[in-house]
Amino acid sequence: MGGWPAPIGIVYEVDSLNALFIILVQFVSLLSLIHSRHAVNTSYGENSGSFYALYLLLVTGLSGMTLTGDAFNLYVMIEIVALSNYALIASQRDRATFASFNYLIAGSVAAGLYLIGLGYLYVKTGTLNMADLRTHLSTMQHSPALMVALAALISGLFIKVGLFPFHSWLPPAYSYAPDPVSSITAPLTTKVSLYVLVRILFWVFGTDFLASTDSWSFLIVTLASVAIVVGSVLALRASELKRIFSYIIIAEVGYVIGGLWLFNKAGFTGAVFHIFSDGIVTLCLFMAALNIKEVYGGSHLSALSGMCTRMPWTASTLIVAGFALVGIPPTGGFVSKWFLLNGAIAAGMWHFAAALLFAGVINLIIFYRIIEPAFFEPPPTSTNNIKTTRIPVLIAAVIIILLGLNSGNVIESFIYPITPY
Amino acid sequence: MENMLLLTVILLPLLLTACVIILSRRPRARNAITLIVSILVTLLVFFICDRFGGSAAERISLFQLLPGIDLAFRIDSAGLLLAAVSSFLWPITNIYSIGYLEESGSAGSTRYFACFSLSIFATLGVAFAANLVTLYIFYELLSLATFPLVGHRKHIDSQKACRVYTGYLLGSSLLLLLPAIVLTYIFAGSVDFSPGGILKGTASGPVLVLLLLMFMFGVAKGALMPLHVWLPSAMVAPTPVSALLHAVAVVKVGVFSQFRILSSIFGFTLLKSISLAGFSGQQILIVLTVITMVAADILALSQNVIKRILAYSTIGQLAYITLAFSVAAPYSVAAGLMHIAFHAFGKITLFLCAGAIFIACGAKQVNEIRGIAWKMPVTMSCFAVGALSIVGLPPASGFISKWYLLLGAFSHGFHFVFYAVIISTVLKAFYLLRILVIACSREHTDCVERACEQGRIVLCVAPVAITAILVVVTFFFSEMFFELAKLAVSQIQGL
Numbered sequence: 001m002g003g004w005p006a007p008i009g010i011v012y013e014v015d016s017l018n019a020l021f022i023i024l025v026q027f028v029s030l031l032s033l034i035h036s037r038h039a040v041n042t043s044y045g046e047n048s049g050s051f052y053a054l055y056l057l058l059v060t061g062l063s064g065m066t067l068t069g070d071a072f073n074l075y076v077m078i079e080i081v082a083l084s085n086y087a088l089i090a091s092q093r094d095r096a097t098f099a100s101f102n103y104l105i106a107g108s109v110a111a112g113l114y115l116i117g118l119g120y121l122y123v124k125t126g127t128l129n130m131a132d133l134r135t136h137l138s139t140m141q142h143s144p145a146l147m148v149a150l151a152a153l154i155s156g157l158f159i160k161v162g163l164f165p166f167h168s169w170l171p172p173a174y175s176y177a178p179d180p181v182s183s184i185t186a187p188l189t190t191k192v193s194l195y196v197l198v199r200i201l202f203w204v205f206g207t208d209f210l211a212s213t214d215s216w217s218f219l220i221v222t223l224a225s226v227a228i229v230v231g232s233v234l235a236l237r238a239s240e241l242k243r244i245f246s247y248i249i250i251a252e253v254g255y256v257i258g259g260l261w262l263f264n265k266a267g268f269t270g271a272v273f274h275i276f277s278d279g280i281v282t283l284c285l286f287m288a289a290l291n292i293k294e295v296y297g298g299s300h301l302s303a304l305s306g307m308c309t310r311m312p313w314t315a316s317t318l319i320v321a322g323f324a325l326v327g328i329p330p331t332g333g334f335v336s337k338w339f340l341l342n343g344a345i346a347a348g349m350w351h352f353a354a355a356l357l358f359a360g361v362i363n364l365i366i367f368y369r370i371i372e373p374a375f376f377e378p379p380p381t382s383t384n385n386i387k388t389t390r391i392p393v394l395i396a397a398v399i400i401i402l403l404g405l406n407s408g409n410v411i412e413s414f415i416y417p418i419t420p421y
Numbered sequence: 422m423e424n425m426l427l428l429t430v431i432l433l434p435l436l437l438t439a440c441v442i443i444l445s446r447r448p449r450a451r452n453a454i455t456l457i458v459s460i461l462v463t464l465l466v467f468f469i470c471d472r473f474g475g476s477a478a479e480r481i482s483l484f485q486l487l488p489g490i491d492l493a494f495r496i497d498s499a500g501l502l503l504a505a506v507s508s509f510l511w512p513i514t515n516i517y518s519i520g521y522l523e524e525s526g527s528a529g530s531t532r533y534f535a536c537f538s539l540s541i542f543a544t545l546g547v548a549f550a551a552n553l554v555t556l557y558i559f560y561e562l563l564s565l566a567t568f569p570l571v572g573h574r575k576h577i578d579s580q581k582a583c584r585v586y587t588g589y590l591l592g593s594s595l596l597l598l599l600p601a602i603v604l605t606y607i608f609a610g611s612v613d614f615s616p617g618g619i620l621k622g623t624a625s626g627p628v629l630v631l632l633l634l635m636f637m638f639g640v641a642k643g644a645l646m647p648l649h650v651w652l653p654s655a656m657v658a659p660t661p662v663s664a665l666l667h668a669v670a671v672v673k674v675g676v677f678s679q680f681r682i683l684s685s686i687f688g689f690t691l692l693k694s695i696s697l698a699g700f701s702g703q704q705i706l707i708v709l710t711v712i713t714m715v716a717a718d719i720l721a722l723s724q725n726v727i728k729r730i731l732a733y734s735t736i737g738q739l740a741y742i743t744l745a746f747s748v749a750a751p752y753s754v755a756a757g758l759m760h761i762a763f764h765a766f767g768k769i770t771l772f773l774c775a776g777a778i779f780i781a782c783g784a785k786q787v788n789e790i791r792g793i794a795w796k797m798p799v800t801m802s803c804f805a806v807g808a809l810s811i812v813g814l815p816p817a818s819g820f821i822s823k824w825y826l827l828l829g830a831f832s833h834g835f836h837f838v839f840y841a842v843i844i845s846t847v848l849k850a851f852y853l854l855r856i857l858v859i860a861c862s863r864e865h866t867d868c869v870e871r872a873c874e875q876g877r878i879v880l881c882v883a884p885v886a887i888t889a890i891l892v893v894v895t896f897f898f899s900e901m902f903f904e905l906a907k908l909a910v911s912q913i914q915g916l
Contacts, residue, residue, distance in 0.1 A: 327595065328565070329558040335487060341603045353600070360595045368587060376575045376583075405492070408485025416488070 006069070007129035013069040017272070020414040021066045021195045024279050028187050029059045035287050035392035036180035039294070043092065043178055051091065051180070058084040058184065065192050071118055071204065072128045074196065078114065078160070081192070082107045085185055089177040099172035106159055106169040113156030120149035121204075133204050142212055150213065153200055160193040163257055164227035167250045171234075174249070175242035179290040182242060187282040190249060194256050194275045201260065202268075202420045210263065217261045218349075224258030225355035227251065232362035241292065241299035244366060245285045248325060251359055252278045255340060258352045262343045265421040270339025272415050277324065277332030277403055284321040284396040288314050291388040296380075301370065306379025308371070313390045315374055317397035322367035324400050327360045332403035335411075423469060424481045427496055427549060430465045430504070433458055434542035438535045445531040452519050455534055459512040462541075466508045470501050470905070480551050490612060492558070493551035498908035499684075499758060503548040503677050505905075506762045510669045510769055511541050513884045517773055518661040520880025524780045525659065532569055537665065539566040544670045547677065553602050553612035553686065556678060557594075560642070563674055564590045570662045571655050582654040589641055589651040598639030604632055605686060614681060617914040618688020629687075630697035630705065636682045637706065642675025643743060646713040649736045656728040660776025663728060667735045668769035673761055676742045680757070684913045689749040706747040711841045713740035718848035725786045727775045730852055731768065734811060737845060738764050745826045748838060753829030754913070755906040760822035762902045766892045767810030767819055773885040774804040780881055782868040787856055792865040794857075799882055801860050803889035808853040810892045813846055818895040821903075 002009060014022070033055070044051045061080030068074050086107070090100035122128060124145055125136035140146065162170040174186045201210060231251030238244045252274070259271030291314045292307065293299050308315045324333030337356060344353035403410065437458045444451040478496040486492050518537070522530050543566055546559030564587070572583040606612050608623035620629060641648040655666055666672065683692060687702075695702040717737035724730045742764070745757030777800050784790045794801040810817035823842070830838040895902065 323565075326591075327599070328561050328591075329554070330484075330486060330492075337599075338487060338603065341600065342607060345603065345607055357596055357600060360599075361592060364587075364591055364595065368584070372580065372584075375569070375572060376580050405484040405486065408488045408491070411488050412485075 007127050007132035010073045011069040011129065012067045013131075014067060016414045016417050017195075017198070018066055020272075020276055021192065022063060024276055025059065025062045025066055025188060025192065028279060028283050029055075029062070029184055031392040031396060032180070032183040032187075032283060032287065035389050036183055036290065038389060039178075039290060040180045043180070047091075051088070054084050054088050054091070055184065058088065062188050062192050065196060069130050070128055071121070071130055071133065071200075075111065075114060075118060078111055078193075078196070081189060082111065085173075085189060088181040088185065089173055091181070092178045094176070096173075096176040096178065099169075099176045103169045103173040106166070110156045110159035113152050113159070115156075117149045117152030117154075117156060120145050120152065124149070130199070130204050134206055137204070137209060138206060142209070146209075147213075150205060150209075154197070157193060157197045157200070158257075161190050161197065161253050161257075162250055163253050164223065164230050164250065167227070167231070167253075170250060171238075171243055171246040174246040175240065179286075179293060183283065183286045183290060186246070186249060186286050187279045190253060191275050191279040191282075194253070197257075198260065198272060198275075207263070207420050214263075217263060220261045221258045221349050221352050224254040224261065225349075225352045227254030227257070228355040228359045232359045232366075235366055236362055239301045241289045241301070241304075241370070242286070244301075244370075245282065245289065248285075248363070248366070249282060252282075252325075255336065255356065255359075258349075258355075259336075259340045259343060262340075262347045262349060262352070263421075264343050264347055265419055266339045266346060267343030268419055268421060269411060269415050270336045270343055273332070273339065273407065273411060274336035277336055277400070280396055280399050280403070281321050281324045281333060284317055284393060284400065287393045287396065288318045288321070291390070291393065294386050294388050295383050297382075297384060301373075303380075304370065305373045305377035307374035310379040310383055311388070314388065314393060315371075317393045319367070319371065320397040320400055322363070322371070324404075325363045326367065327363075330404035331400050332407065333400075334404055335407040423472065423496055424479060426465060426469050427494060428481060430462055430469065430508075431494065431542065431545045431549065433462050433465075434538040434545065437538040438542065441531060441535040441538060448527070448530065451531070451534060452515075455515055455538065456512060458538075459508070459515050459541075462545075463508040463512060466501070466504045469496065470505055470901070473498070473501060486554055486558075490552065490554050490606075492555050493613075494546075494549040494555070495551040495614075496549060497912065498905045499677070499680065500548040500550075502758055502762060502902065502905045502909065503673060504545055505901075506673065506765045507541060507544045507548070507669050510664075510765060510888070513887055514661050514664055514669065514769070517664070517776070517881055517884040521659060521661050521776060521780060523880075529573060533573060536566050536569045540570070540665065540670050542566075544674055547674045550681075551614060553605065553614070553682075556681065557598065557602060560598075560640075560674060560678060561591075561594060563642075563671060564594070567662075567666065567671060570665070571658045573659055573662065574657070576657070578657045582657040585654040586651045589648055593639055593641035593648055596639075597635045601632055601635040601639050604635075608632075612686075614685035616685065616912060618684070618686055618691050620687055621691050626695040627697045629691070629695045630702045633687060633692070633695070633702050633706070636686075637679060637709070637743075640675050640678045640682070642671050643679045644672065644675060644713070644736045644739045645709060645743065646716060646736075646740075649713065649717070652736055653729050653732040656726070656732050660728075660772060660779060663732075664769045664772040664776070667732065667772060668765045672735060672739055673765060676739055676746075676757075676761060679743055680746055683746050684754075688914065689754075690914070692747075692749060703747055703749060707744060707835070707838060710740045710744035710747060711838065713737070714744060714845050715841060715848075718845050718852070721852050722848065724852075725788065727778070727785060727787055727790070727856065728772070730787070730856070731771050731775065734849065734853070735768060737849070738768070738811065741826075741842070741845070744838065744842075745822075745829070748826075748830050748833060748835055750829035750833040751910050752825045752832070755903070755910045756822045756825035756829060758906040758909055759825070759899070759902050760819070763810060763818040763822050763892075763895060766888055766895060767807045767817065770803055770807030770885060770888040770892060771811065773881070773888065774800050774807065777881045777885060782870075784866075784868050787859055789866055789868055790856075790860055791869065792860070792862050793869045794860040796865075796869055797882075799886060801857070803885045804860070805857055806889040806892050808857060812850045812853060816896045817892050818899060819892075821896065821899055 064077035235247035
């Protein structure tokens with residue numbers, strides 16, 4: 001950028017890891033845009049212009065986060081994403097405003113920690129380009145400053161992705177956000193931040209450096225297992241659809257973080273694949289929630305009777321997404337669960353494997369609770385007679401199944417070429 | 422050529438599901454096309470059986486599910502046996518369903534027929550699966566496809582039953598079967614079915630015994646106690662669904678999966694050599710199956726609802742089949758495979774009779790059908806034939822499989838098994854004959870007054886007669902099943 005060559009200038013680089021996630025970002029933002037057109041017109045009316053402007057800014061930031069090869073540019077993109085998120089979430093001026101403010105505080109702390117970490121790295125190595133950082137770090141002695149840098153970067157990103165116990169900003173922000181906003185924010189922001197974590201861990205620091213932090217890995221995997229359990233149990237206790245889905249996101253973050261810190265091939269593959277597949281699943285869930293809200297006027301669990309008869313297509317996409325979360329083949333969720341279980345057993349982290357199985361059962365109960373009244377009870381007569389947008393949700397559900405059927409090809413083309421183990 | 426036929430056979434029920442959904446406004450067309458496709462599938466399966474010479478067929482690989490693991494099918498004799506039984510009983514159950522739904526209200530019949538053909542699709546997928554992950558995919562699909570069938574009548578009873586059903590089946594497969602498959606992959610590096618098993622020498626004896634137990638209980642469709650509870654609860658379903666669950670699809674998939682795991686993942690030699698706390702894997706499995714078999718028969722004695730008696734009898738018969746496999750003698754394994762077919766015919770007869778009785782006069786309990794034999798003679802004679810098969814007396818085919826099982830058990834020194842089977846036979850005779858005796862009594866109860874076998878009930882009675890005749894015919898002409906079973910046994914190593 002700006003005509004300056006690397007490592008002084010800012011570069012954008014694509015390798016197969018990037019490629020996977022830029023596809024995710026563009027695909028999700030397109031589908032969500034098409035899907036929420038009607039909802040945007042209804043809720044924003046004349047202000048739709050500002051919605052779309054912020055939306056495009058968000059997509060810019062997300063694409064930038066995915067593609068950049070410069071660590072400080074990454075910080076800039078993180079902030080762009082964060083600011084557009086704060087504005088979008090608060091744009092309807094109801095309960096979401098406070099949730100957005102909460103998110104703002106947490107997000108700023110996180111970005112600040114990231115900046116501190118990056119600052120230490122810059123002081124020690126003199127460069128901000130990721131590839132260059134890697135070259136410098138691989139030849140340096142391990143010093144406390146570098147450990148602090150790693151710790152600060154990881155902590156900042158943990159807050160950004162909502163790992164337990166830094167998760168409390170996430171459920172209010174994603175569930176009170178206006179529906180068109182949550183359809184893009186919920187799938188993408190967390191997932192792209194997880195991608196950033198993968199990049200920093202394995203491309204900037206590298207596996208040799210990480211091997212010296214082995215003492216942390218048990219702790220972090222345990223934290224991830226707790227996150228899975230806590231997220232699942234909180235989702236079980238929630239009673240409003242978007243809230244439930246937000247808590248499920250917290251549990252899924254635990255899957256990825258635990259998988260990454262297993263430090264083996266299966267764990268890495270499972271974690272990266274899970275980021276991608278769970279992005280699509282979350283998109284499907286939130287788009288379905290939007291449809292349900294349009295027809296039923298609300299998305300409380302007690303109000304969902306007869307959904308299977310009243311909205312069969314949306315109900316079936318919800319069921320497919322549920323299968324992916326429980327881990328029933330042939331969905332993408334089964335594939336990531338397979339790899340994560342393999343990696344957990346190979347690394348001897350039995351508590352992580354147990355947490356994964358536990359989460360599957362809890363997700364089964366959660367989705368059963370949603371589907372049972374939808375199937376068994378007759379629909380109420382007071383539902384709106386709206387024709388909901390079904391094609392984008394159906395496309396998302398079909399992709400989930402295709403991912404499950406073809407994961408061998410996807411993993412061999414995108415993940416195996418760049419796997420660090 | 423066989424592979425193209427195989428793919429057609431497996432995919433036809435899936436296409437039928439789509440057709441049923443498209444034809445939802447035209448019930449007559451939907452019924453017609455369901456019947457045509459089901460008969461076509463049956464004919465194709467029998468055609469493949471005929472041409473299949475027992476040689477190792479090629480694998481067909483469809484998708485790369487995971488790197489190194491594909492969605493693959495292969496024809497072999499045991500799979501053909503399961504496919505033949507399921508596909509042959511499918512058109513019969515279809516005819517019965519048409520009559521049953523017309524009598525009892527046809528709300529939701531599109532969903533009914535769609536899920537029915539989806540279940541058959543899943544059963545055929547399990548029958549021909551060439552590796553554990555493919556089997557697991559179709560196994561789970563079967564659980565999911567049968568859920569709307571169990572909950573067909575949207576009462577509070579079906580709601581509770583569905584919770585138990587889903588809870589046991591999906592819970593056991595998520596907590597036990599899936600980890601077992603992952604562990605198999607970690608130990609053996611593969612999940613393909615091969616004749617001598619793939620786990621030999623990969624882990625220590627006690628660990629493998631625990632893995633075996635995880636598999637046997639994880640396949641909860643095989644109803645080993647204490648994971649049998651879903652079966653009696655599923656009796657709230659309409660009778661054709663119970664017939665499907667207990668004769669055709671779900672339970673047979675359960676014991677078939679157990680057979681595949683025993684013969685092609687563990688291998689019978691390994692089964693005998695691994696041990697935990699001094700007991701070999703084989704001994705532990707035999708004890709578990711005998712306990713289930715006898716306990717189920719004892720529980721059946723105390724039941725009053727006809728369908729629940731039949732449900733506990735099924736649990737016992739499934740344990741009997743798994744017992745036959747665990748004894749690991751060539752005769753007993755062949756007996757187990759044949760019993761998959763013979764039990765299917767006998768049990769479906771019994772269930773269809775119970776359904777015909779319910780449609781004719783609303784009776785569900787044994788004490789309500791006093792004297793019904795005089796009003797519905799055809800139905801009750803078919804019931805008698807089915808009961809003979811389950812008890813295992815000639816001229817019903819259940820006798821043949823029992824004979825071979827006892828032969829295999831006695832010749833390999835398992836005298837305990839021999840006596841347990843005899844005790845179970847006596848118990849079965851008791852509770853099944855009790856129903857017949859009550860049905861033949863001279864007094865009538867009120868609801869029996871209304872019962873008759875004319876009119877639309879014919880659609881329900883004719884299939885029952887067909888299956889009962891089959892029970893007797895397969896006694897005299899059992900070659901086809903015997904040949905398939907023998908071929909299957911010859912392909913297994915370690916017996």
